[in-house]
Amino acid sequence: MAKKEEEVKLLGFWGSPFSRRVEMALKLKGVPYEYLEQDIVNKSPLLLQLNPVYKKVPVLVHNGKVLCESHLILEYIDQTWKNNPIFPQDPYEKAMAFFWAKVIDEQVGPVGLISVVKAEKGIEVAIKEARELIMFLEKEVTGKYFFGGEKIGFLDMVAGSMIPFCIARGWEGIGVDMIPKEIFPELNKWIKKLEEVEAVRECIPNREKQIEHMMKIVEQFKSA
Amino acid sequence: MAKKEEEVKLLGFWGSPFSRRVEMALKLKGVPYEYLEQDIVNKSPLLLQLNPVYKKVPVLVHNGKVLCESHLILEYIDQTWKNNPIFPQDPYEKAMAFFWAKVIDEQVGPVGLISVVKAEKGIEVAIKEARELIMFLEKEVTGKYFFGGEKIGFLDMVAGSMIPFCIARGWEGIGVDMIPKEIFPELNKWIKKLEEVEAVRECIPNREKQIEHMMKIVEQFKSA
Numbered sequence: 001m002a003k004k005e006e007e008v009k010l011l012g013f014w015g016s017p018f019s020r021r022v023e024m025a026l027k028l029k030g031v032p033y034e035y036l037e038q039d040i041v042n043k044s045p046l047l048l049q050l051n052p053v054y055k056k057v058p059v060l061v062h063n064g065k066v067l068c069e070s071h072l073i074l075e076y077i078d079q080t081w082k083n084n085p086i087f088p089q090d091p092y093e094k095a096m097a098f099f100w101a102k103v104i105d106e107q108v109g110p111v112g113l114i115s116v117v118k119a120e121k122g123i124e125v126a127i128k129e130a131r132e133l134i135m136f137l138e139k140e141v142t143g144k145y146f147f148g149g150e151k152i153g154f155l156d157m158v159a160g161s162m163i164p165f166c167i168a169r170g171w172e173g174i175g176v177d178m179i180p181k182e183i184f185p186e187l188n189k190w191i192k193k194l195e196e197v198e199a200v201r202e203c204i205p206n207r208e209k210q211i212e213h214m215m216k217i218v219e220q221f222k223s224a
Numbered sequence: 225m226a227k228k229e230e231e232v233k234l235l236g237f238w239g240s241p242f243s244r245r246v247e248m249a250l251k252l253k254g255v256p257y258e259y260l261e262q263d264i265v266n267k268s269p270l271l272l273q274l275n276p277v278y279k280k281v282p283v284l285v286h287n288g289k290v291l292c293e294s295h296l297i298l299e300y301i302d303q304t305w306k307n308n309p310i311f312p313q314d315p316y317e318k319a320m321a322f323f324w325a326k327v328i329d330e331q332v333g334p335v336g337l338i339s340v341v342k343a344e345k346g347i348e349v350a351i352k353e354a355r356e357l358i359m360f361l362e363k364e365v366t367g368k369y370f371f372g373g374e375k376i377g378f379l380d381m382v383a384g385s386m387i388p389f390c391i392a393r394g395w396e397g398i399g400v401d402m403i404p405k406e407i408f409p410e411l412n413k414w415i416k417k418l419e420e421v422e423a424v425r426e427c428i429p430n431r432e433k434q435i436e437h438m439m440k441i442v443e444q445f446k447s448a
Contacts, residue, residue, distance in 0.1 A: 091303035
């Protein structure tokens with residue numbers, strides 16, 4: 001029996017690591033979806049209606065059900081389309097994947113970039129602190145192809161969309177190579193492996209366009 | 225065959241909604257645990273060692289496995305001890321429970337209290353905005369005993385530990401009844417139901433001691 005036609009819509013923004021990772025998961029699972037690019041400055045009535053609390057992308061609509069927040073959306077996707085699982089089965093490993101995802105999104109990414117841009121404690125100190133956090137990830141991925149093990153998983157999508165394909169381009173734009181091969185050999189191997197995955201490659205934003213976008217964000221940090 | 229002796233340790237702080245909710249879950253499931261009260265100002269070497277990224281309670285140690293962050297700990301507890309389930313089985317309902325938990329911990333609780341204390345836009349505006357967020361919860365619980373349905377669940381523990389038994393006492397301390405019965409009849413019924421659950425009742429901090437503690441936090445907000 002043919003599967004009933006499913007409605008899958010994603011409200012996203014090309015430069016957002018949060019919606020890019022949702023696209024990675026949908027592509028990896030081969031779920032067709034309608035993509036609705038959003039203006040993150042002049043927010044659409046649809047976005048405001050679907051996510052009235054945070055008013056942010058990504059928003060996934062699946063057969064009328066509305067989901068917000070990328071970690072939750074990724075878990076929902078994994079439980080709804082069971083092929084190519086992206087979460088560990090073991091409860092402890094799953095909790096740890098969520099934990100590191102939180103650290104990446106809350107600390108390594110935004111805090112790291114802001115502190116380097118503001119350089120209130122001196123840029124060298126800010127870089128050192130950001131690298132201390134990134135070193136947790138270096139250790140986590142050591143001896144594995146991906147954070148998820150042999151195959152790409154949840155934490156790869158979260159870390160990949162946020163660090164190499166987003167925040168690192170902000171650091172690059174202000175002249176800082178934050179993740180040099182000499183200091184982070186394992187993370188650099190991991191980035192190469194990530195780029196070999198088609199579902200990821202299709203979700204890497206255009207480099208020049210993204211550096212330009214990140215420089216706008218950097219200017220906002222400076223003046224904040 | 226007798227179950228192998230399990231090691232369950234919880235590093236917590238009596239006034240923290242984050243560790244109180246973990247205690248609620250352990251008590252509800254009847255899991256014996258060793259409780260290690262922490263000094264949140266002068267942090268213990270054990271806390272710094274177990275949670276080097278956030279350096280915060282709660283930390284759960286289960287047979288040598290270390291877990292941080294209350295939402296993740298609650299999910300781990302639910303998957304490890306299966307009696308009295310606290311999460312919905314349906315993936316969408318589970319995602320929504322996590323979503324509201326995030327809103328409560330990030331927006332309704334801290335942001336609501338800070339904005340009322342600071343009253344930068346006028347206290348009436350701040351109260352109105354906080355109540356708009358609380359109104360989402362009023363709607364969520366309407367027609368149910370608990371957020372989880374007929375029985376207490378994850379979202380009840382998150383919302384209960386954060387709103388009535390923590391932040392509301394901060395508002396009370398500065399003379400604001402934020403959740404009056406006339407505006408939030410359903411939430412007030414829910415609070416009464418919560419207090420009937422023994423596992424919750426045992427985790428409600430002493431009223432006077434907590435108001436005093438919240439007033440210290442309020443003073444920090446004022447001077448920040």
